[in-house]
Amino acid sequence: MSQFWEALFSQTAGAIKPSPIREMLHLIRQPGMISFAGGMPDPAIFPVEQFNEASSILRSSGRDVLQYGTTEGYGPLKEFLATWTAPRMGRVLKAEELLITSGSTQVVDLLNWALVDRGDVILVEEPSFMGSTLNMHNHGARFETLDCDGEGMIVEALPAKIEALRARGETIKYIYTITNFHNPLGCTLSLQRRRALLDVAYRYGVPILEDDPYGYVRFDGDHLPTLFSLDDRGMVLYAASFSKILAPGTRIGWCAGPAELIRKMTVFKQGVDVCTSVVAQALVYEYCRLGHLDAFLPKIIAHYTKKRNAMEEAFRRHLPLDEVRWVTPQGGFFYWLETPNIAATDLFDASIEKKVAFVPGHTFYVGQGGIHNGRFCFTFASSEEIDEGASRLGQAMRERLS
């Protein structure tokens, strides 16, 4: 029947392929493999006991929790988030500015439903998170890409890009940026560039999706103000989730933005999943209400600080330092290595042979690029595995150089 279905598939379905990371899974899951590939938290730091404690809400509020919820999200969780996020949002959010989602990936999906017609342009950093660009691609978006350096998106290049696109008659719908501890780059948008980015948004009337899954997981330095908190014209939609500050298995994300946009996204959410799992939302709420979010977050940060340090030391100890460059991430999950004289796919093959996995850089590009880069996640592997993995990676690099 394969041909029968092939003939029925939509043009979108015909054009997309499973993610390269999924394709690699059989390699990554080999016994003995040290994986820097997936962007996964360390299960050793999951607050299992504390989350289990929150399950009391399944009894105390059982009938509410098991019923259909409102599409906007579980009321108590919304109230909690409205104030808990205030330090980063710059103020307490109003209920109509906040939407709970089935993970922050759904924020991208709902925004695309609200804004994107086939052929519209989205301005994206390159490289960027492939889950987001996959969704944008499915919605028929085309991409204009923005280069990044150690301070994040090179905002200075934006006005010329926007003007050129508009001169060609293109419709630009929004700018997508991962402001803190970028996936895959690890870099953070500087304060000066944040202000400059908002200026561009205002000047050209292009809104911004500020994707911030890693923002709370900062190891060094001070938090920078979010674009949302710097924006006084309602042109930023801010997206975040509990995946990195609690655990991803909850699949609870949220977004904050102008009420008229949130309302429109909510109508689409009705049509895609009615509402986010009330059971999962209630468990997360109760975990937060019991004080575990605030108590446990410093432990998560301390744990990943050690792992980031372990990877930094291991790279310095084991890699051929003349042949590899990186910017040390101040938070988040990832190192982005550049090996100007080694092709990443060659390095990947050599590394897999030595049982160490990473994600080759080209995977994060909607166009061409990243052929001398790789993303290395430091949160999942143990500190011992990080050292051993870096050692094997160093050997693989030296083999490829000789």
Added chain:
Amino acid sequence: MSQFWEALFSQTAGAIKPSPIREMLHLIRQPGMISFAGGMPDPAIFPVEQFNEASSILRSSGRDVLQYGTTEGYGPLKEFLATWTAPRMGRVLKAEELLITSGSTQVVDLLNWALVDRGDVILVEEPSFMGSTLNMHNHGARFETLDCDGEGMIVEALPAKIEALRARGETIKYIYTITNFHNPLGCTLSLQRRRALLDVAYRYGVPILEDDPYGYVRFDGDHLPTLFSLDDRGMVLYAASFSKILAPGTRIGWCAGPAELIRKMTVFKQGVDVCTSVVAQALVYEYCRLGHLDAFLPKIIAHYTKKRNAMEEAFRRHLPLDEVRWVTPQGGFFYWLETPNIAATDLFDASIEKKVAFVPGHTFYVGQGGIHNGRFCFTFASSEEIDEGASRLGQAMRERLS
């Protein structure tokens, strides 16, 4: 800023409105209102204790449950469903035929991603579940509608419709049918028509989405074989969920279908929400593993049988029987009343004044129709409310007739 966002909204966003039921919520939620409107289960019958017992899995498998899950679904839940569904699926499902979703509404969304290009035609029963048609509309589908009678879709009319569409050069992507205890009609597709529908699907090469949220909730008579179990050519995608057999707050649905279609839908699921809440899936799995699903389902059925009987009796007692017609539902959640001499919107206004709510029939039509019909849910209100609500409804009808 409202104009700013208005100008950016997609054509889809510009064309859709919030569901009429959402618009009615402020009316339905008035104090003292008896609601037959929403299609909600009775929270009094939620297995609160049993579901709470399942929370032990949050401790015993905490690290797995809190991590990212596979897009296909939580392995143990898939294994459970593969065999638990066998009596209705006709056989044990293979892993690659099964996808766990964020409620069964997501099945419709993922199928539309896989199959529908803007302008494609979907054949739908009219009236039908508005959540599904909203999603189809968002994907750019156009509709060809199929009338129903007491035995469900009038299949005999299908070939001429398909031939006429194809003669006009239309691309038909699938047939959408709610086979058991239809929403909103309450009717069930007869066995003869099930066979006839499959014959049409084979003859014209048009696959079927069999949406079966209510199938397990049968009060009278024997279960009819599902289209999926009757199909030997892999042309049926079957969708169901735990919303009516456990509780909707879990938001766990599933679908069974040909592996190549499931694979394609899985790729889209990556882009819309990565995976369904593992926490919610694990709780549902543990509830099932502990035997509660099988033990509790008969209680749910007995509870709703009483309520269906209460509504049947109350309608017979209180409504002007010369002026109203219905087919008694053998399962599910809904009565569909026809009042040939009373406009449903007038009846709705008169009923709301008397503090009883239902959903006017036109709401379930993608075209015109249903102006003398209403959907009445018997599962949510108590038996006493059902009697009192029917009494008020009868008064409202008599007022409208005089």
